[in-house]
Amino acid sequence: MTEIEENDTLFLHFVSRRPGGEVLEDSTEGEPQKITLGKKMINPAFEEALLGHLEGDTVCVTLPPEKAYGKYNKRLVFPLRRSKLKLTEEPHVGDFMTIPIKGKRYSLMVTEVTPDKIIVDGNHPYAGETISYEITVVKNLGHEEKEEA
Known part of the structure; x- marks a missing residue:
């Protein structure tokens, strides 16, 4: 297996939680989300945390309010x-x-x-909260070939 690099296309599952452990979102019951690193499809902190990991890894990331859903205004x-x-x-x-x-x-x-x-x-419902994420790399497709027109 190869390490995750910038521009890799990944299939991910994620679970997000409040500090007390309450689950906010859980994608594990459905299809994994397909994303390509470097395309601003997910939070930049997630991209940075995934780099260097392998398919099958679960990465834990905790974001303070200003990096998650913003401070409460x-x-x-x-x-x-x-x-x-x-x-x-x-x-x-x-x-x-x-x-x-x-x-x-x-x-x-x-x-x-x-x-x-x-x-x-008008605040996001989770504004002002520190949110923890567990991101599981289901599959790493690497650098997908661009489709020819």
């Missing part, structure tokens, strides 16, 4: 006036709403609902 929590929204159904805490802001659409989580307003949070 209190400014991304704000109220929306119901009178300005075109609601088709009543939102509930934990729901996600897609809202246009300055020409872009954002997915925001509802954190509070009152008669006059809806408080939303």
Whole structure:
């Protein structure tokens, strides 16, 4: 077996966890994810950790908030006036709403609902958390030949 190098194409499984061990995502029940190193398909910290490993290895990586889903930003929590929204159904805490802001659409989580307003949070649900990952190299295809057109 050869060591994993830059530009190798890999099939990976991953499990991500919060510090207490709660599983956030687990790909091991499905098909492995196909990625090519150096193509910005996965977090750069994962790519760096995989280099030099072998097919079959499991690599553990722990990312602080700023390298995982970002630090929690209190400014991304704000109220929306119901009178300005075109609601088709009543939102509930934990729901996600897609809202246009300055020409872009954002997915925001509802954190509070009152008669006059809806408080939303634009942070990623795991923002501010340290996340641990177990990445298993299922297969290393090496440098795949480019398909001819």
